[in-house]
Amino acid sequence: MTVSGIDPSNMVTAFRLIASTGLHKGDREYQQDQVGLFSHPRANGCVLGVVADGMGGRSGGRKASDQVMLTARQLFERYAPETDDAAALLRQIAEEAHFVIKLTAVSAEQEPHSTIAMFLVNPTGDCHWLHCGDSRIYHFSGNRLVKRTLDHSYVQSLVDEGEISEDEAHDHPESNVLTACLGTEEEPEFATHQIAELQPGDCVLACSDGVWHYFSPDELGSVLDSLSPREACEFLIDKARTRARGGGDNLSLAIVKIEALEPEGLLPTSARARLSRR
Numbered sequence: 005m006t007v008s009g010i011d012p013s014n015m016v017t018a019f020r021l022i023a024s025t026g027l028h029k030g031d032r033e034y035q036q037d038q039v040g041l042f043s044h045p046r047a048n049g050c051v052l053g054v055v056a057d058g059m060g061g062r063s064g065g066r067k068a069s070d071q072v073m074l075t076a077r078q079l080f081e082r083y084a085p086e087t088d089d090a091a092a093l094l095r096q097i098a099e100e101a102h103f104v105i106k107l108t109a110v111s112a113e114q115e116p117h118s119t120i121a122m123f124l125v126n127p128t129g130d131c132h133w134l135h136c137g138d139s140r141i142y143h144f145s146g147n148r149l150v151k152r153t154l155d156h157s158y159v160q161s162l163v164d165e166g167e168i169s170e171d172e173a174h175d176h177p178e179s180n181v182l183t184a185c186l187g188t189e190e191e192p193e194f195a196t197h198q199i200a201e202l203q204p205g206d207c208v209l210a211c212s213d214g215v216w217h218y219f220s221p222d223e224l225g226s227v228l229d230s231l232s233p234r235e236a237c238e239f240l241i242d243k244a245r246t247r248a249r250g251g252g253d254n255l256s257l258a259i260v261k262i263e264a265l266e267p268e269g270l271l272p273t274s275a276r277a278r279l280s281r282r
Contacts, residue, residue, distance in 0.1 A: 018265040019204050021051055021125065023258070026237030030214055030245060030252035036065035037212050037256035040073045042080050049127040052080045053258035055139045057212040059185070060116040068105045068118035068187055075101040076122065090124050091196055094134040097122065098186065098194055105187035117187040121153065121210045125260060131199040131208060136192045137185040140216050142209040143199060147225035150206075156184035156193055174217070204264035205229075211240075214253035218244040233259040 029035045036058035044050035056072035058065030076097050083093050098120055109115050119137025126132075133141045138155040154160055158181040159173045173179065184193040202208075207228045216224070219240070227236050241255050 019129075019202075020263045020265055021049060021260055022233050022263055023051060023053070023260045024233035024237050025053075025258045026241050026256065028241050028245070028255040030254050031248060031250055032252075032254050034066070035254055036069055037214065037254035038066075038069035038073050039210075039256040039258050040076060041258050041260075042077055044083065044085070045081055047085045047127055049125070050083075050085050051125045051260060052076060052122065053124075053208070053210050053260060054120070054122040055210040055212055055256050055258055056121075057119040057137065057139050057214075057254070057256070058116065059118065060187075064108075064116035065118070067108050068116035071104050071108065072097075072101045072118050072120055072186065075104065080124075085126050085128075090126060090130070090132040091134075091198065094122060094124060094132060094196070095194060098134055098136060098192075102186040102188075102192055106189075109187065115187070117182075117185045119182070119185050119212070121212075123208050123210055123260070125202065125208070129201045131202050132196070133198075133208075133210075134194055134196045136194050137182050138180075139210065139212045141197075142207075142211075142216075142221070142224060144207045144209070144225045144228055145203065146205050147222075147229035149221040149225055151197065152221065153195060153197075155182075156195070157182050179217075180213075202262050204262050206262045207233075208260045209257060211257035212253070212255060214255040215240055215244055215257050217253075218247040228259065228261070233261050 023041050025039045025041045027039050038056045040054045042052045054076045056069035058069030079097050119139040121135040121139035121141050123133040135153045138157050140153050142152045143150040159176045159179045162168045163173050
C-alpha cells in the first residue's frame with residue numbers, strides 16, 4: 005500500500021506501509037491471543053493494528069479477544085479518516101469491547117478479560133495508539149526506541165514508585181498481575197499517544213507479553229530495522245519460543261514499517277491513483 009502527500013515544494017512525497025502479523029500458541033494448551041491488521045476499505049494507506057491477549061479460561065479468554073477483534077473491525081470500517089477523530093475511534097473500540105466482554109461473563113466458564121493494544125495510521129502519516137493492560141506498543145526510528153507504552157500492572161506501579169528497577173520488574177514473580185484490562189467491573193484505564201508524522205525508517209510494533217517478555221528494546225529495534233515485517237514476525241516468534249524453554253505464553257504481534265519511495269513530480273490525481281495500485 006502507498007500513501008502520498010504534498011510537500012512545500014509542490015512535489016509528491018510518497019512512502020509505503022509494509023505490514024505483517026504473527027500469531028502462535030506457544031507452549032499453552034490453547035490460543036487466547038488474537039491479532040488483526042486491517043486495511044481501510046475506502047482510504048488507501050489507512051491501517052489499524054490490534055493485539056488482544058484474552059484471559060479467563062479456554063472459552064472466556066478467547067471470547068474476550070475475539071470480541072476485541074470484531075468490535076475493532078466493525079467500527080474501523082465506518083471510520084472516515086478525512087473527517088473523523090482517530091483518537092475518539094480508538095477509545096470507542098475499547099469502550100464497546102469492554103462493555104460486550106462484561107456481558108459475556110454470564111455464559112463464560114470463567115470471567116472473561118482481555119488486554120488491548122492498537123494503533124491507527126492515517127493516510128496523512130499521523131499515528132494514534134491506545135492500550136490497556138500489559139500488551140505493548142513500541143515506536144522505533146531505525147533501531148532506536150522512540151517511545152513505548154507502560155504496562156497497567158502491579159509490577160509497573162512498583163517501578164513508577166521507585167521500589168524496583170526495570171530489570172527487576174522483568175523477572176518479578178507477580179509480573180502477570182494487571183491493574184487494568186477490558187471486562188472488569190471497574191471502568192478500565194486507557195493510555196493514549198499520538199505520533200504527529202511517521203517518517204521513513206519508522207516502525208510501529210504491537211505485541212502481547214508472550215513476545216516482549218523475551219527481548220530488550222535494543223534487540224527489538226535491531227530486528228525490526230534489519231528485517232522485513234514478515235521476517236521480523238517469524239524471527240521474534242521463533243526466538244521467543246526458544247528462550248521460553250518450553251514454558252512460553254501465547255504470542256501475537258503486528259508490525260507496520262514505513263519505507264520511502266522515490267519522489268515523483270506533482271501528478272494528476274488519476275496518475276497518483278494508478279501508481280498506488282502497482
